[in-house]
Amino acid sequence: MIAEFLVRLRFLILRKKRSEFDDELRFHIEQSIAQKVAAGLNASEARRLALIEFGGVERAREQCEEQRPGWWISTVLLDARYALRGFRRNPVFSISVVATLALGIGATTAVFSVVDRVLFRPLPYADASRIVSVGFVHSLERQEFLMGRFYDDWQDNQQPFQAMASEGTMTHACDLIENNPAQLNCNSFQAGFLPLFGVSPILGRNFLPEEDRPNGPRVVIISYALWEGHYNGDRHIIDRFIDIDGSPARVVGVLPRDFQLPTLESDDIIFPLALNRAVQQTANGRFGNPMRTFARLKQGVSIPQAYAQMQPLFDSELRWFPAEAQR
Amino acid sequence: MPQSIDLLQGTLDLLILKTLALEPMHGWGVAQRIQQLSQDVLQIGQGSLYPALYRLEYKGWIRSEWGKSENNRKAKFYRLTPAGRKQLEAELATWDRLSFAVGLVLGRSAEVPT
Numbered sequence: 001m002i003a004e005f006l007v008r009l010r011f012l013i014l015r016k017k018r019s020e021f022d023d024e025l026r027f028h029i030e031q032s033i034a035q036k037v038a039a040g041l042n043a044s045e046a047r048r049l050a051l052i053e054f055g056g057v058e059r060a061r062e063q064c065e066e067q068r069p070g071w072w073i074s075t076v077l078l079d080a081r082y083a084l085r086g087f088r089r090n091p092v093f094s095i096s097v098v099a100t101l102a103l104g105i106g107a108t109t110a111v112f113s114v115v116d117r118v119l120f121r122p123l124p125y126a127d128a129s130r131i132v133s134v135g136f137v138h139s140l141e142r143q144e145f146l147m148g149r150f151y152d153d154w155q156d157n158q159q160p161f162q163a164m165a166s167e168g169t170m171t172h173a174c175d176l177i178e179n180n181p182a183q184l185n186c187n188s189f190q191a192g193f194l195p196l197f198g199v200s201p202i203l204g205r206n207f208l209p210e211e212d213r214p215n216g217p218r219v220v221i222i223s224y225a226l227w228e229g230h231y232n233g234d235r236h237i238i239d240r241f242i243d244i245d246g247s248p249a250r251v252v253g254v255l256p257r258d259f260q261l262p263t264l265e266s267d268d269i270i271f272p273l274a275l276n277r278a279v280q281q282t283a284n285g286r287f288g289n290p291m292r293t294f295a296r297l298k299q300g301v302s303i304p305q306a307y308a309q310m311q312p313l314f315d316s317e318l319r320w321f322p323a324e325a326q327r
Numbered sequence: 328m329p330q331s332i333d334l335l336q337g338t339l340d341l342l343i344l345k346t347l348a349l350e351p352m353h354g355w356g357v358a359q360r361i362q363q364l365s366q367d368v369l370q371i372g373q374g375s376l377y378p379a380l381y382r383l384e385y386k387g388w389i390r391s392e393w394g395k396s397e398n399n400r401k402a403k404f405y406r407l408t409p410a411g412r413k414q415l416e417a418e419l420a421t422w423d424r425l426s427f428a429v430g431l432v433l434g435r436s437a438e439v440p441t
Contacts, residue, residue: 020403024354027402028373031355034398054373063374067381 021061029054103314104137104144105307126198130297132306133262134164136314143263145169148280148288150317157313160306161295165192168273169290171265177243182230184268186244187261191272196296197262201253203227204238207272211252214276220244221253226268228257244269263292287320339371339379341422344407344415347389351406353396354380380405388414 029050036046054060125131134154135144146154146166155164167189174186191212194200201221211219222237231237241248249271261267273291280288297306346352346360357380358371383389388411396402407415 023401024377024403025373027353027396027400028355030400031396056374060374060377063378064381067378067385 021064025054025057025060102137103307103310105132105134105303105310127296131197131262132295132297132303133292134161134295134306134310135293144293145290146293147290148275148283149286149320150313151275151280151288151291151293152277153317154293154310154313158295159309160298160301162298163192163196164293164295165190165196166273166275166291166293167193167261167263169292171267174245174269176230176269177246180230184226184244185266186269186271187265187267188271188273190275193273193294196294199256199259202256203235204251204253206253212272212274214274214279216272216274218247218249219252219272220249221255221270222251223255223266223268223270224257224259225266227254262294337418338422339375340383341415341418342369342371343376343379343383344388344411344418347405347407348412348415351404353402353404355402357405383411386414387411
């Protein structure tokens with residue numbers, strides 16, 4: 001055990017040098033060429049064949065590097081950044097990074113237009129140009145987000161929007177437990193989320209306000225793909241109880257086939273976000289849980305106007321943040 | 328040339344350890360030796376050979392040092408360590424058990440390979 005540990009330690013400290021590996025591979029290729037020349041091939045043909053046989057040098061180098069115990073440590077920093085982007089378990093502000101906060105209001109169509117163009121998918125929302133994404137932006141998270149602590153305050157005091165609604169940032173794996181079990185992606189949004197986007201379920205209904213409350217009934221809306229793929233498009237799915245992560249949830253609606261979350265995540269099961277105002281003032285170092293918030297601009301309000309009207313709200317929240325996280 | 332067959336990862340480790348048990352050798356030599364001994368059935372591509380050598384070295388079963396090849400070129404030689412020798416014995420025993428058991432299931436254990 002100790003011996004193994006020492007071997008690991010030795011290789012953690014003494015990493016193989018890149019040039020050493022290159023020398024080793026070069027020797028291999030030279031031998032291969034020599035063998036082919038001895039078999040009667042001319043030098044350039046032998047070289048060509050040897051290189052083809054050898055295959056990708058860079059991939060071989062990577063694979064050798066990946067054999068080193070602890071090779072992944074150097075990739076952890078990169079992973080940490082991805083973890084931040086997803087807001088998995090780490091609350092952004094408990095991590096002492098030098099970060100800059102700013103108010104962000106982005107037109108959803110603009111925010112996601114790159115992705116749309118690549119995928120050739122128009123956002124299927126009614127009057128999509130009036131829908132914006134609103135919240136903080138952060139040097140490590142360029143897409144707007146809002147912390148639960150501020151949501152109600154913004155909701156109550158904002159001027160420029162007809163409506164605001166949030167979805168959770170945490171698409172997480174969840175298990176559908178039944179005869180034909182499946183691992184799915186679960187997420188949550190508020191009862192006001194679908195109406196904001198002008199979307200209605202094609203079967204069943206949206207969440208009711210009383211379902212979008214702490215300790216409300218366990219109800220879900222499922223994706224079209226899950227409905228069609230897993231339940232063969234059975235119309236009797238509505239009001240059926242399905243077992244998710246070990247407890248029953250009642251299916252109340254099925255999303256339209258072309259429905260796409262603005263974050264382009266492919267969630268199969270959506271729960272009500274059921275924000276608890278009191279919890280949002282205490283959880284996660286008193287910031288509450290991060291969320292993605294969207295809003296529909298009032299008629300005649302432009303994005304710069306909305307920005308100006310939201311600025312005082314943003315400024316008054318800044319006192320909650322550590323000084324190094326502010327602009 | 329006979330068609331080459333895919334090797335399971337553990338099998339390749341076993342073949343490398345066995346080859347190095349005879350004498351220290353460079354990577355190219357290991358691949359050639361396995362190919363010869365298997366009458367060209369087993370051809371070890373570099374894409375599996377070098378990662379395997381590195382893996383075995385990190386496990387402490389083989390050790391490498393730079394030396395001169397037969398044709399006086401700088402080459403890296405791998406040599407079995409005492410821990411590697413023990414591992415080879417353990418893997419040989421596992422292999423015997425496995426091949427015997429698979430042979431039993433396939434009803435071929437009595438056959439002598441030609």
